[in-house]
Amino acid sequence: MYQRTRYDFIQELVDIKNAGLFKDERVIVSDQQPAIDVIYPQGSPPKEVLNFCSNNYLGLANHPQIIDAAKQALDHYGFGMASVRFICGTQDVHKRLERRICAFYSTEDAILYSSCFDANGGLFESILGAEDAIITDALNHASIIDGIRLCKAKRFIFEHGNMESLEDALRKAREGLDIWDGSGLGKQPSPARNVMIATDGVFSMDGDIANLKRIVELGNEYDAMVMVDDSHATGFFGKTGRGAIEHCGVLGKVDIITSTLGKAMGGASGGFTTGRKEIIELLRQRSRPYLFSNTLAPAIAAAGIAAFDLLDQSADLRETLMNNTRYFRDEMTALGFDIVPGIHPIVPVMFQKYENDAQLSQMMARDLFEEGIYAVGFFFPVVPKGKSRIRVQISAAHTRDQIDKALAAFATCGKRHGII
Ligand SMILES: Cc1ncc(COP(=O)(O)O)c(C=O)c1O
Numbered sequence: 001m002y003q004r005t006r007y008d009f010i011q012e013l014v015d016i017k018n019a020g021l022f023k024d025e026r027v028i029v030s031d032q033q034p035a036i037d038v039i040y041p042q043g044s045p046p047k048e049v050l051n052f053c054s055n056n057y058l059g060l061a062n063h064p065q066i067i068d069a070a071k072q073a074l075d076h077y078g079f080g081m082a083s084v085r086f087i088c089g090t091q092d093v094h095k096r097l098e099r100r101i102c103a104f105y106s107t108e109d110a111i112l113y114s115s116c117f118d119a120n121g122g123l124f125e126s127i128l129g130a131e132d133a134i135i136t137d138a139l140n141h142a143s144i145i146d147g148i149r150l151c152k153a154k155r156f157i158f159e160h161g162n163m164e165s166l167e168d169a170l171r172k173a174r175e176g177l178d179i180w181d182g183s184g185l186g187k188q189p190s191p192a193r194n195v196m197i198a199t200d201g202v203f204s205m206d207g208d209i210a211n212l213k214r215i216v217e218l219g220n221e222y223d224a225m226v227m228v229d230d231s232h233a234t235g236f237f238g239k240t241g242r243g244a245i246e247h248c249g250v251l252g253k254v255d256i257i258t259s260t261l262g263k264a265m266g267g268a269s270g271g272f273t274t275g276r277k278e279i280i281e282l283l284r285q286r287s288r289p290y291l292f293s294n295t296l297a298p299a300i301a302a303a304g305i306a307a308f309d310l311l312d313q314s315a316d317l318r319e320t321l322m323n324n325t326r327y328f329r330d331e332m333t334a335l336g337f338d339i340v341p342g343i344h345p346i347v348p349v350m351f352q353k354y355e356n357d358a359q360l361s362q363m364m365a366r367d368l369f370e371e372g373i374y375a376v377g378f379f380f381p382v383v384p385k386g387k388s389r390i391r392v393q394i395s396a397a398h399t400r401d402q403i404d405k406a407l408a409a410f411a412t413c414g415k416r417h418g419i420i
Contacts, residue, residue, distance in 0.1 A: 020362070021381075026374075032061040032267065034397050038374065049374040050402050052392045055263035057236045057345055058317045059397025065310060066266045066303045073302030081295045085112075086284070089295030097301045100308045101274050105242060106252055109280035112296050113289055116231050116260035116271030117143040122287035123227070123258065124151035124196075127279060133173035133192035135166060135224070137199045137210070144198055144229055154192060160203075163214045170195065170222040195222060196256075201230035201244030202237065205383055205391065207346030209233075212248035219255075227256040231271075232346065235264035236318050236396075241311045255279065261300070265307040270296050321345055321396035324403060328394050331407050336420035345394040349410070350387070351419070357388035364413050365390055371409035 016022050026040040032054060037046040060066055073093060083089035094112055101110040113119040120143035124134060130152040136144065139160040148155055156169035176189035197219055199210045212228060219226040230243035238246025245254050256279060261270035273283060283290060296304075310317075325345045332339050332349065340348040351357040351364075361377030368375055368390070379388035392406070414420040 020358070032056055033059070034395060034399070034402050036374070040369070047372075049369060049372050050398075050405060052373055052375040052394070052398075052406055054267075054393060054395065055232070056267050056395050056397065057264040057321055057393070059395050060235075060265065060307055060310065060317075061267040062397075063266070063307075063310065066306045069306035070299040070303040073299040077298035077302070079299070080297055083295060084293060085290060085295045091298055091301075093298050093301045093305070094296065097296075097304050098272070100305050101272050104308055104311075105245075105257060105274055107257065107274040108277035110272050110274035111280050111283050111287070111290060112301070113271040113273070114293055114296060115262065115269055116229065116258055117146075118289035118293060119258040119271040119273045120144050120147040120229060121150065122147070122283065122289040123256070123273060124148050124153065124198075125288075126283050126286040128153040128194060128196060130154075131193040133195045135169045135173060135195065135197045137161070137166075137203075139203050139205070140198060140200055141204065141229060141231070144200070148198065153196075161208065161211065163211055163218070166197065166215065167218055167222075170197070170218060170224060173224075174222055195224035196227055197224050198227045199229070200232070201228045202232040202344055202346070204232050204346065205378065205389075206340050206348055207232075207342050207344035208340070209244050209247065209342075209344065212244060212250045212254070216250045216253045225255040226253075227258070228254050229258045231258075231260040231263055232344075234259040235307065235311055236321055237344070240315070241318055261304045261307065266303050268300050268303060270300050270304055317396040321394065324396065324398050324400075325394045327400070328392070328403055328407070331403075332410065335407065335411055335414065337410065337414060340389075347392040347394065348389040349392060350389050352387055352389075354419075357386060360417060360419070361388035361390055364417060364419075367413040367416060368409050371412060373406050373409040375406075 026038050028036050028038050029046050030037040034051055035048055036051050037048055039046050077091055081089040098110040124147045128151050132153040134148050134153045135156045136148055137160055138157050156173055158169045159165040173192045173195050176191040197215055202209055216226055228245060230245060233243035235241045237243050242251055245251055256275040258273045329347055338350040351360040354360050358379035361379050365377035375390050375392050377390050
């Protein structure tokens, strides 16, 4: 039994708590929907609150068609496969879901993972090596950052959303100027062999959208592959729910799309990579989370197909979500809150005008919970210093009455803290 190490770990936990950065879990004892029963703080009786912080954008986490598809798959295919895909973990339901994803995006091939975190973790090192370059937005999701860390390609980080900064990085990668000292001695320019631009489609902290039109143009100009992680857009963003890629008019022009089934698409778990067939085929040969981690449970794969089918049957949920989002954004602005402008159902309520922004975000979240509204406050290091916020997420499942209750709670708490 270790001794000293234990002391170190306990001290680290104390430090995290003292810095006010300790994350504890709030235990939900109901299903995932706008009204949930939550035990918080630990030991207290369950309290019904309205959930304004889930990624259940379309409200599909409880959709009867999805639950039914999962139940039928449990009966037909059983619970688990006890194997990775390439040994004995591929059923027809997995192949059908992959084809369904291709049909949705009009892509050539698709590969499933247990999560989008795995899809991103297994992407970069499978297709890029030390002679190559990856150009990545400074605010890309942790899974993209980690995936890139596993890969030997040279990494260029461009300023968030700044297309001049992206172009500068592309130029340096193509000309090899980053390692050339200009003296003509020693190191010489070493242009990258293959180049990839990697970006989130929608950035999860601000709900802002990548300039995919320009990114695709620059990709063409500099012969660089374009990879987009559209996790916060798949199923509900863009005219037919095909995400930021559709919203920006670049469907069919992005080489690699990764996304999740764990948000709008039923919210259980599962991720995928889809795009050019030679890339997907290489992933089947080399991608480590695909080769060394269990296959997606058949019930989840079947539910994923049902989610894609639902998207094609009706635009109602997408329209409700966008109407709810517009209503909440307009009313919050009218109340006098500082929200990051935009059209995405991620609505960051900012406290950047205040010196004690971090504390304010925590006090507001605590008071909102007392008022029956569950939304989480984020502060440094999750977001940059001085940019603390409460991130509200709107769902198609929210009723107008529930949104009005959230607005009333924000108004009460905002006045209490002198914010409005
Ligand atoms: C942009 C982005 N990519 C990937 C993920 C991870 O998705 P999953 O939960 O499927 O691993 C998330 C989830 O937070 C995300 O926001």
